[in-house]
Amino acid sequence: MDKSVSPQNSLVSVRHLTFTRGDTKIFDDISMEFERGKITAIMGPSGTGKTTLLKLIGGQLFPNQGIINIDNKNVHQLRRADLYSLRKRMGMLFQSGALLTDMNVYDNVAFPLREHTHLPESMIRTLVLMKLQAVGLRGARNLMPNELSGGMARRVALARAIALDPMMIMYDEPFTGQDPISKGALVHLIKSLNNTLGLTSIMVSHDVQETTAIADYIYVISGGKIVGQGTPQEIKQSTSEWVQQFMTGAADGPVHFHYPAKDYVDDLLSSGKRY
Amino acid sequence: MMIEFLQTLGKNTRASFTKLGRATFFLIQTVSGTASVLPRPRLLLKQMYSVGVLSFLIITISGLFVGMVLGLQGYYTLSDFGAEETLGVMVAASLVRELGPVVSALLFAGRAGSALTAEIGLMKATEQLSGMEMMAVDPIKRIISPRFLAGLLSMPLLAALFSAVGIIGGQLVGSGLLGVDEGAYWSQMQANIDFQDDIINGVLKSLVFGFVTSWIALFEGYDSVPTSEGVSRATTRTVVNSAFSILGLDFILTALMFGDD
Numbered sequence: 001m002d003k004s005v006s007p008q009n010s011l012v013s014v015r016h017l018t019f020t021r022g023d024t025k026i027f028d029d030i031s032m033e034f035e036r037g038k039i040t041a042i043m044g045p046s047g048t049g050k051t052t053l054l055k056l057i058g059g060q061l062f063p064n065q066g067i068i069n070i071d072n073k074n075v076h077q078l079r080r081a082d083l084y085s086l087r088k089r090m091g092m093l094f095q096s097g098a099l100l101t102d103m104n105v106y107d108n109v110a111f112p113l114r115e116h117t118h119l120p121e122s123m124i125r126t127l128v129l130m131k132l133q134a135v136g137l138r139g140a141r142n143l144m145p146n147e148l149s150g151g152m153a154r155r156v157a158l159a160r161a162i163a164l165d166p167m168m169i170m171y172d173e174p175f176t177g178q179d180p181i182s183k184g185a186l187v188h189l190i191k192s193l194n195n196t197l198g199l200t201s202i203m204v205s206h207d208v209q210e211t212t213a214i215a216d217y218i219y220v221i222s223g224g225k226i227v228g229q230g231t232p233q234e235i236k237q238s239t240s241e242w243v244q245q246f247m248t249g250a251a252d253g254p255v256h257f258h259y260p261a262k263d264y265v266d267d268l269l270s271s272g273k274r275y
Numbered sequence: 276m277m278i279e280f281l282q283t284l285g286k287n288t289r290a291s292f293t294k295l296g297r298a299t300f301f302l303i304q305t306v307s308g309t310a311s312v313l314p315r316p317r318l319l320l321k322q323m324y325s326v327g328v329l330s331f332l333i334i335t336i337s338g339l340f341v342g343m344v345l346g347l348q349g350y351y352t353l354s355d356f357g358a359e360e361t362l363g364v365m366v367a368a369s370l371v372r373e374l375g376p377v378v379s380a381l382l383f384a385g386r387a388g389s390a391l392t393a394e395i396g397l398m399k400a401t402e403q404l405s406g407m408e409m410m411a412v413d414p415i416k417r418i419i420s421p422r423f424l425a426g427l428l429s430m431p432l433l434a435a436l437f438s439a440v441g442i443i444g445g446q447l448v449g450s451g452l453l454g455v456d457e458g459a460y461w462s463q464m465q466a467n468i469d470f471q472d473d474i475i476n477g478v479l480k481s482l483v484f485g486f487v488t489s490w491i492a493l494f495e496g497y498d499s500v501p502t503s504e505g506v507s508r509a510t511t512r513t514v515v516n517s518a519f520s521i522l523g524l525d526f527i528l529t530a531l532m533f534g535d536d
Contacts, residue, residue, distance in 0.1 A: 058409050087411035098406030112410045
């Protein structure tokens with residue numbers, strides 16, 4: 001374990017986590033610490049189970065082995081009611097935004113407030129407008145989700161995720177498929193929300209530039225293992241071939257360009273029978 | 276060959292039972308979730324609107340035509356025996372006992388059931404259900420139970436509407452076109468249709484159909500593979516399985532309700 005993250009100060013700790021789906025090991029005995037008040041990023045190529053990790057932390061999936069503690073509570077041993085009250089203190093930003101499509105922006109942001117509090121409508125209005133102002137979309141309150149661009153939808157989802165003033169927030173690929181302006185806006189938002197609200201952020205991403213710009217600590221995972229970890233500076237200077245390939249985006253390296261297949265020439269000359 | 280066949284058979288049987296188990300568990304959660312819908316009647320009203328009110332048109336038009344056909348066919352057969360005066364009884368009994376609950380349930384499965392499956396399936400595919408869970412909102416209580424309750428309550432009302440419109444359709448054809456005495460049409464009906472035996476049993480049937488159709492539709496959506504192909508398959512399964520269940524259950528219920536007593 002790297003010394004720069006002390007388990008004492010971590011809000012979320014993942015210990016010896018193993019998770020399999022079918023015969024595939026998605027995670028193989030990994031341990032991570034997510035420090036309070038910091039932005040910790042998990043990087044890795046698509047399909048390495050980054051979203052799965054967030055679902056494990058959120059208690060939506062169960063690990064085969066290992067424990068995940070949030071605020072010193074083992075997520076997977078909580079009773080349902082306790083898990084739900086823990087989730088009220090966690091925000092999650094889904095890749096798609098996951099906005100409720102039958103409600104407009106305003107009602108989407110008001111949704112968690114209406115479900116979990118008994119505040120009067122006037123106070124809900126104030127809170128919703130404050131959250132929307134924070135993401136710059138107060139003027140878009142009457143739009144329906146299908147009228148929003150991808151970047152706007154994610155910002156609305158972000159406003160919704162912070163509606164209950166959570167202690168932590170999880171971002172699932174916040175930059176994927178965004179134009180440079182939206183990316184810039186999201187980078188700025190994630191950083192400033194983290195600082196002003198004192199949040200603990202867990203960010204899953206494969207966008208090297210944006211992630212290294214705001215993360216305090218980075219884990220790089222591949223093939224179910226942690227292949228590199230450290231501050232963005234340390235990651236950039238890592239001598240690991242694997243980390244280097246990921247950070248520079250080289251087409252071939254430890255991660256092969258070709259999906260495993262039999263010999264090319266043999267394959268072309270064979271009868272074409274399916275195997 | 277034989278071994279392979281047995282393996283497939285075993286695998287499919289096991290998959291069916293597993294699914295049945297999931298469906299039962301889902302039903303228990305859904306039904307117990309209805310308790311939390313009652314303090315929030317607006318959730319229910321919204322679903323009653325989309326499940327029930329939006330089915331009004333298809334139910335009314337179908338009911339009218341079914342009643343008109345019954346009027347025609349009934350008249351042709353009954354007039355052979357000089358019994359065309361009893362056309363009202365025939366039309367009303369057919370509708371209230373059988374066609375009302377059954378046909379409106381089939382239409383309901385096609386119109387509202389498929390829509391429910393597609394809606395829930397897409398909510399799953401776009402992570403809305405997952406997102407709700409992460410916001411500590413139970414999607415069963417918030418999304419599924421209100422729709423289930425709405426389906427259950429709408430079905431008897433739609434069946435009643437179907438039968439009522441059908442009876443008017445039969446009257447339009449019978450006494451409007453074919454000259455059956457209007458007074459006879461209504462008074463024979465009044466004298467021979469029993470509230471308990473015919474109407475209440477019809478309502479019970481449609482309650483059962485509403486229960487089963489809503490259960491199937493919601494479960495198929497909730498259990499669907501969250502892709503466009505998965506949702507389309509689930510929608511098809513909803514309509515097919517609902518139709519089978521409605522027709523099969525109708526036979527059983529008819530045998531139980533209308534035997535000699």
